[in-house]
Amino acid sequence: MADVAVAPEAPHRLMTPDVMEPPRINLNIDWSQVDLDSVVLPPGEDCGIKSDDEEEEEEVLETDTGFGNVIVVDNLPIVAIEKFDKLEGVIRKIFGQIGVICEDGLWMPKDENGKTKGYAFIEYNTPQEAQTAREQTNGYKLDRSHVFVVNMFDDFDKYMKVPDEWVPPESKPYTPGENLLAWLTDERGRDQFVVRFGAETEVYWNDARQGKPDPVYHRTFWTESFVQWSPLGTYLATIHRQGAAVWGGEKTFNRLMRYIHPQVKLIDFSPGEKFMVTYSSHEPSNPRDTQRVTLNVFDVRSGKVLREFKGSADDFATGGTGGVAGVSWPVFRWGGGREDKYFARIGKNAISVYETETMGLLDKKSLKVDNVLDFSWSPTEPLLSLFVPEGGGGNQPARVSLVSIPSREELRQKNLFSVSDCKMYWQSSGEYLAVKVDRYTKTKKSTYTGFELFRIKERDIPIEVLELENKNDKIVAFAWEPKGHRFAIIHGDGPRPDITFYSMRSPNNVGRVTKLTTLKGKQANALYWSPIGRFCVLAGLKAYNGQLEFYNVDELETMATAEHFMATDVDWDPTGRFVSTSVTSVHQMENGFNIWSFNGKLLYRLSRDRFFQFLWRPRPPTLLTAEDEMEIAKNLRKYSKKYEVEDAEANIAMSTQDIEHHRKLIDEWKDWLSQWKNLYEEEAEQRMELRDGEPSDEEEDYEAEEVEVEEIINIEEEVVGYGFEQVD
C-alpha cells in the first residue's frame, strides 16, 4: 500500500506555476484542482477536466508501454480470502458499468496470508474507456472510510519519480539577452515585414532600392493558424495547439517565450506589449450548454499567467441585452496609452475596468452603466467613451459620455434622440473623438447619418455637430488623419461614392470644422491614411477590383492612380514611405503582394500561391521630440544628401552587377551552343543522306533574287513662297 500511496499527492508537488513545463504536465494542473479527499463525484461528472482530455487521449495512444488501457484503483477495503469473491463482484459491478473489462482484466494482488493489499489493476479494452473510468470513479465513495483513488497505470512512473523531499528549483545563471531592437539599427533604415503563404512564413527587409525583398528568416510550419507582431514590433507571435509563442532577437528569430494555453484561438497584446491576452473557446459536452471560454492574461516577458478568466461565452459577449451574440475580439480593451495601466471589458449593465498593477477590478467594483452597448478608450490617456442606446421605450434618450479613470468622473455627456446606432472613432493622439450617429428619420423607415465631434483637449470639451450635405448619403468609411487634425469620409448612395476631407483646425477657422474638398464619384470604399498623415490611399477593394488612388491632402491633389487587380488588403509601412497591397487567399488567383512608394509608384511585386498574411513590422514611437523633428524637416536637404549619394552608388553597383550577370549567362549559353554546333556539323553528312542527298541544312534554298525596295523616308509639305510678298 505504501508504495502507491504517494500517487494522489504527486500532482500537488508538480504544481509549481513558475516552471515552464511541457504541455503534458499541464493536465496535472487541472487535475490538482480536484481535492481528492473531499470531492464526491457522481458518475458522469467530469469535474472540469474535460477540456484537456482530447489532447491527452492522443498522447496516451502513442505510449509505447502498452498499458494505456490499465487503471490502478487504490483505497480498496482490505479483505481476507473468504470475502475476496464478494469484493471482486462489487468492483466488477462498479467498473464494468463504464467499459468492457478485459478477460482476466481485474487483478487484485494478495499478500502471503491471502489478504488483499487494498488496490487493484483493471484493464479495459480501450484507453478511452480507462480514461473515462479514471475520471468517473476517482473519488468514488464505497463507504465512509474507502474513497477510491484511481490513476492511469502509465502515470505511475511519472509520479514515482517525484522526489520525496522538495528541492528548491535551481536558479539559472543570468545570461544577457539578445538585443531585441536590433532590427531598428539597420544601416539603410529599412523596414521588415512578414508574409505567410502555404505552409511557409517568411520575414523580409523591404528593399525598395533593389526593387525586391531581402530575405531575413524563413520557416516552414512556423505557426498553426496565424502570426502577429507585437504593437511595438519587438516580438512576432505564433499560434500553436499548446499555446502561443513569441520570437525575436538580433539576427534570427529565436523563441523568447511560450505561453501555455491549450487550443488558443486568438491573442492580443497590450499597447506597451507588457501583457498578452489569449483566448480559447471549447465546445460544450452537452450541446445545449453554451461554449466555455477561457482567457489568460500573461506577462509577456516572464510567461507567467497573471490572471485567468473563465466562463460561458455569454458572459463575455459584448453589449448588454440585445447585443450581438458571440464574443467580439478583443474582449479586453487596453487603456491608458502605452503604460498599459488599465484594461476593461463590457458586461451586462457594467464596464469592468481592471488595474494591471493588481490584476484586480479597479476599486473592486465595476462601473455600473445601465444598458451600455459599446465603449472605447482614448488611445493616449485613461479616458473612456461609452455609448448607451435609448431606453424605456424611447423615454430615455441615448447618450454618449466620456468617463475619466480612475476617478470615474463623467467629464462630458451628450444626449442623442431617435438613434439607431453609434460608432466611436478616436483620433490617434487622443485629441478628438468622432461619433458617427445613425438616426431614424421621422417616419422611422430609414436612417441618416451625422457626426458629433468632441474636442477632448479644449476646455469643457466642446462638441460640434457635422451633418452631411446630402442626407441620404450612406457612410462607407471614416478615418482620422494619424497625428493630424483632418479626417476623411467616403459617403454616397450609388456605386460611385464621394470622398470628403474635413479639417478640425484650418488656419482661418481654428475653432470650427471646415470642409477642405470633395472628390466626386470615386471608385473607392476604404481609406488608408499614411501613419505620418498628409497622404491617403483611397482604395476600391472587393467590388471595385482593387482601384487605388494616392492622394496628397496638403495639396489636395491626386499623385497617382493605379490598380492592383483583386486586391484585398492595403497597408502602410510604419514610416509612411511605402504601401503594400495584397491579394490574399480569399481569391483563388492573383495571390501575392505589390509594394508601392507613398506617391503611387509600383516598386516591385511578388506572387505567392495561397497567400494568407502580409504584416509590416511596427516600430516603437520616435524618441525625438517634436522640436527635433521640426529641426530635421527644416534641414532635410542636408540629411538627404548622404542618402542620395548612397542611392546613386548602389544604382551603379547594381547595373554593373546586372550586366556582369547577363554576360555570364550569355557566355554559358554560347559555350553550350558551340558544343552542339560541333556535333551538328559532324552529323551533316548523315543528315544529307536522310534527305536523299539534298545538300546542306541552311543555304541550299536561297536563290539569288533581286528585289527592289522602295521606302518612303519622309513626306514633307512646304509652302514655297513666290518671292513677291509685301515688303514693308
Added chain:
Amino acid sequence: MRPILLKGHERPLTFLKYNRDGDLLFSCAKDHTPTVWYAHNGERLGTYRGHNGAVWCCDVSRDTTRLITGSADQSVKLWDCETGVQLHSFNFDSPARAVSFAEGDKLVVITTDPFMEQQSAIHVKNIEGDRSKQNSDSVLTITGPQGRINRVLWGPLNKTLISAGEDGTIRIWDAETGKCLKESDPDTGHQKVITSMSKSADGSHFITGSHDKSAKLWDTRTLTLLKTYVTERPVNAAAISPLLDHVVIGGGQEASQVTMSDRRAGKFEAKFFHKIFEEEIGGVKGHFGPINALAFNPDGRSFVSGGEDGYVRLHHFDADYFHIKM
C-alpha cells in the same frame, strides 16, 4: 503591331504550323477542317476536308508537298498539300494526338490516346514516296507512359524520339528499339501535364509548356534542363524564335473558368521572354480565351497565336521589336 485576324475556324484552335519557307500557315482546330493560309496577308488558301473529329496536330513535309494531320476521329490522314486530296488514312482504335515527320520525311511518328481498353501509344510509320505503295504498317510501337502523350518530336538524325504528356515527364526513346533512354528529373521537371513542345530552328534545344505555370527549355541530346520561364497562368503553348534569343509563351486561365471571373483575370496574353536571361520582355494581348497554339514564322519576323476563342492572330513585328535592349 496590328494583328491580322484569321477567322476561318468555328471552334477553338489546337495547333499552328508554318511550312519551311514560311509562306504558308497550317492551322488545326476542333472543327474538323485543317486550313492553310498565306502567311504574309492571312488570306485563306484552302481547307482539307475529310476528318470527322477535332484535329489535334499537323505537320508538313520539308518540301511542302505532304501534310499530315492527327484527329480525334481515330485517324491520321496524309494530304497532298497543293490539291487537298487525301492520299492515305492511317486508322487507329483511339484518337490520334500528335504527329511529326522525321528528317527526310520518310518516317512519321504518331501518338494515340488511351481510349476504352487501349493504352496510349507511340507509333512510327513509313511514308512512301510512291502513293500506291503506301501502307499502314507500323515500323515501331511504343507503349508505357500513363495518360495522353500530348506531343512527340524526332531527335537528331532520327535516332531518338522525344515524348511529353499528361504525366509531366519528358522521355527520350531509342527510335530503333523503342527503349526508353532518358527521363526528365521529377524534381526539376514539370509538375503537371505538359501541353506543348516545340524545337528550336536547329533542333538543338526544345521548349515545353505545362499547366504548372511554367515553360522549360531542354537540351535535345542530354535532356538537361537549360532554362525555366515562370508565368502566372497555365501554359498551353510555347515557341522559340528562330531569329532572336526570345521565346513566346501563351496560355491562360482554364477555359471552364473564363465566364466566372473578370476578363482581366484570364491573362490571355502571349508573353515574350528572353531565352537566355529568363526575363520577361513583354506581352501581346488580344485573345479573349486561353491561347492554345503559338508558332514563329521561320524568318522570325512574325508569329501567330491561336486561341480557345476560335481566332488566329497573325502578328508582324514592328521595327522596335528587333532593337529591344536587355
